Amino acid sequence: MASVFVFVEQDGDRPSNLGLELLAKARTLGEVTVIYLGKGESTNLLGEHGASRVLLADPGSRLPAAPVAAAIAERVTSEKPDLILLGQAYTDRDIAGRLAARLGVGVLSNASDIRLVDGSVETDHEILGGSMIATATSSMGPFIVLIRPKSFVAEAIGGPAPAAETLELPDTGPAEATITGSHAEEREGPQLGEAAVVVSGGRGLGSVEAYGMIEQLAKQLGAATGATRAIVDAGWVPYAKQVGQTGKTVKPDVYIAAGISGAMQHLVGMKDAKTIIAINKDPDAPIFSVADLGVVGDVHKVLPKLIEALSAR
Amino acid sequence: MKVVVCVKQIPDPATPYTLEEGTYWLIRPEAQVLDDGDRYGVEMGLQIAEKNQGTVTLVSMGPSGSGQGIRQALAMGADKAILIEDPSLRGSDALTTARALAAAIEREGFDLVIAGTESTDGYSGVVPQMLAELLGVPALTFATQVEVATGTITIHRQTADGYDLVEATLPAVVAVTAGVVEPRYPTFKGIMDAKKKPIEDPSLVDLGIDASSDQKVASIVDAPSRTGGRKIEDDGEAHLAIVELLEERKVI
Numbered sequence: 001m002a003s004v005f006v007f008v009e010q011d012g013d014r015p016s017n018l019g020l021e022l023l024a025k026a027r028t029l030g031e032v033t034v035i036y037l038g039k040g041e042s043t044n045l046l047g048e049h050g051a052s053r054v055l056l057a058d059p060g061s062r063l064p065a066a067p068v069a070a071a072i073a074e075r076v077t078s079e080k081p082d083l084i085l086l087g088q089a090y091t092d093r094d095i096a097g098r099l100a101a102r103l104g105v106g107v108l109s110n111a112s113d114i115r116l117v118d119g120s121v122e123t124d125h126e127i128l129g130g131s132m133i134a135t136a137t138s139s140m141g142p143f144i145v146l147i148r149p150k151s152f153v154a155e156a157i158g159g160p161a162p163a164a165e166t167l168e169l170p171d172t173g174p175a176e177a178t179i180t181g182s183h184a185e186e187r188e189g190p191q192l193g194e195a196a197v198v199v200s201g202g203r204g205l206g207s208v209e210a211y212g213m214i215e216q217l218a219k220q221l222g223a224a225t226g227a228t229r230a231i232v233d234a235g236w237v238p239y240a241k242q243v244g245q246t247g248k249t250v251k252p253d254v255y256i257a258a259g260i261s262g263a264m265q266h267l268v269g270m271k272d273a274k275t276i277i278a279i280n281k282d283p284d285a286p287i288f289s290v291a292d293l294g295v296v297g298d299v300h301k302v303l304p305k306l307i308e309a310l311s312a313r
Numbered sequence: 314m315k316v317v318v319c320v321k322q323i324p325d326p327a328t329p330y331t332l333e334e335g336t337y338w339l340i341r342p343e344a345q346v347l348d349d350g351d352r353y354g355v356e357m358g359l360q361i362a363e364k365n366q367g368t369v370t371l372v373s374m375g376p377s378g379s380g381q382g383i384r385q386a387l388a389m390g391a392d393k394a395i396l397i398e399d400p401s402l403r404g405s406d407a408l409t410t411a412r413a414l415a416a417a418i419e420r421e422g423f424d425l426v427i428a429g430t431e432s433t434d435g436y437s438g439v440v441p442q443m444l445a446e447l448l449g450v451p452a453l454t455f456a457t458q459v460e461v462a463t464g465t466i467t468i469h470r471q472t473a474d475g476y477d478l479v480e481a482t483l484p485a486v487v488a489v490t491a492g493v494v495e496p497r498y499p500t501f502k503g504i505m506d507a508k509k510k511p512i513e514d515p516s517l518v519d520l521g522i523d524a525s526s527d528q529k530v531a532s533i534v535d536a537p538s539r540t541g542g543r544k545i546e547d548d549g550e551a552h553l554a555i556v557e558l559l560e561e562r563k564v565i
């Protein structure tokens with residue numbers, strides 16, 4: 001049976017959803033050891049999702065990547081896992097890159113599925129905005145794979161509490177960095193990555209003031225608000241709202257895109273929504289190629305009427 | 314202060330990308346442009362060098378072609394460039410790329426290495442972290458703000474719901490996000506000067522590395538595609554169709 005290491009970050013007082021998604025896949029591939037980053041709370045949940053062992057890594061205020069990568073590298077040398085799974089997320093990427101360089105192996109980034117085949121690994125990658133799927137292979141293990149969020153569905157299977165031990169984090173000297181403070185954006189309504197309904201705006205809104213319509217509509221629908229990179233870079237909304245290749249991946253029941261062209265880097269982050277509604281004044285905007293309902297029109301006309309109709313109900 | 318900025322030349326994103334038969338490697342035309350995401354790194358480097366009596370050296374790996382993308386970055390004000398080019402580096406994975414860049418950077422010497430968060434054509438998003446490990450320094454990644462003082466660097470590092478303040482001593486690698494600074498446009502003088510600036514081209518032997526990537530693309534197939542549905546022209550009543558669909562989906 002294959003041995004699989006899975007990196008899971010603690011989010012609040014429990015494992016992150018991304019981590020639990022990875023476990024849903026990992027447990028079908030082999031025996032699962034979780035490297036759990038954080039205070040080490042709710043490890044039982046990791047067992048319920050299929051982990052048989054947990055290594056607790058708590059770097060405190062040290063930037064995790066260098067010491068955690070060094071500690072995992074030591075374990076890899078002594079335990080020889082076949083596969084190391086991480087998510088396509090900030091700290092995951094930092095650890096994967098450093099670990100790969102330490103071990104002298106590659107990283108398979110942005111994977112949406114993974115198979116172990118006769119001592120090799122095969123990973124699927126959505127390319128060109130998800131219109132094509134490339135399958136990559138690598139035969140030099142251990143395989144380090146970064147999995148995109150929402151590729152698998154987290155599901156508890158009721159496993160027993162896993163054995164837990166501390167993962168000692170070595171001093172990496174000049175590679176160390178320190179987290180000296182933390183700032184969270186205020187957020188109204190549900191979390192973008194988990195919301196059942198998402199309302200997003202793009203450059204077609206024309207101004208930061210017009211984003212107020214997105215916020216109002218979201219409030220009426222109990223939705224999270226999202227954005228394209230164009231308006232994040234323009235400083236209209238914080239980066240935490242960005243949907244797409246370099247932002248969040250969302251899979252809501254309904255996604256409303258207002259004034260968004262539908263660039264491939266945006267599409268990869270939202271095209272798996274169950275229902276997509278798009279409003280754009282350009283009838284040829286690529287967003288319409290994925291929209292269940294496309295409204296060719298001006299956001300400044302359609303949105304106010306929509307908001308009014310909803311508040312009249 | 315010695316600032317090194319990693320920049321990549323890529324096929325113009327406005328043109329359709331084509332892949333080589335058999336290997337599925339991206340076909341790179343003679344004339345490649347500077348990756349837009351790297352303009353932020355160049356600007357950041359120039360600003361830091363200007364404040365700290367420093368120099369900015371560009372490092373790039375890939376086929377030189379007309380070198381237009383590198384000249385673009387030199388025209389912004391960088392002092393010189395190092396371009397690593399070798400047929401055996403074709404189809405390099407992130408680690409091979411990072412090893413080549415690290416070897417050139419080590420040879421050059423550095424206080425600060427700046428890279429982008431991900432490249433537009435490859436977006437493996439791990440080259441800066443690999444570089445940092447190979448160079449034995451911290452990787453301050455996903456930086457939305459960068460401050461350099463004597464011997465130290467502090468950044469805002471993006472997190473899922475905001476940012477962390479992260480601090481380290483130099484030397485270090487920093488990977489910046491788009492929007493971290495406003496990139497300058499090259500001036501006419503900048504463009505003329507760039508033509509005379511040196512571009513070194515060390516061989517793999519000079520750098521003491523060899524190229525070997527074990528990752529391969531085995532196949533590329535069409536994804537099960539999502540097709541567009543109904544498209545309606547707003548006649549003043551289109552919002553009602555949205556309301557109807559939201560009702561149908563039980564959102565309201």
Ligand SMILES: Cc1cc2nc3c(=O)[nH]c(=O)nc-3n(C[C@H](O)[C@H](O)[C@H](O)COP(=O)(O)OP(=O)(O)OC[C@H]3O[C@@H](n4cnc5c(N)ncnc54)[C@H](O)[C@@H]3O)c2cc1C
Binds near residue numbers: 231
């Ligand atoms: C490496 C890389 C990573 C990237 N990652 C991301 C990412 O994660 N997420 C992301 O979103 N982008 C990403 N991008 C950027 C992406 O390529 C696009 O530039 C961006 O998504 C465009 O945003 P937009 O749709 O808001 O703007 P535009 O492309 O400018 O589109 C605006 C749209 O609004 C329409 N419009 C204008 N006025 C009106 C009106 N009055 N009423 C209705 N419609 C109107 C226009 O017809 C147009 O279609 C990335 C790019 C790169 C290179």
Ligand SMILES: Nc1ncnc2c1ncn2[C@@H]1O[C@H](COP(=O)(O)O)[C@@H](O)[C@H]1O
Binds near residue numbers: 407410427
């Ligand atoms: N071939 C290359 N030459 C120079 N810099 C590179 C190269 N590949 C990647 N980089 C740097 O690393 C960053 C991340 O790239 P990637 O890991 O390919 O997504 C880029 O924004 C560049 O700054």
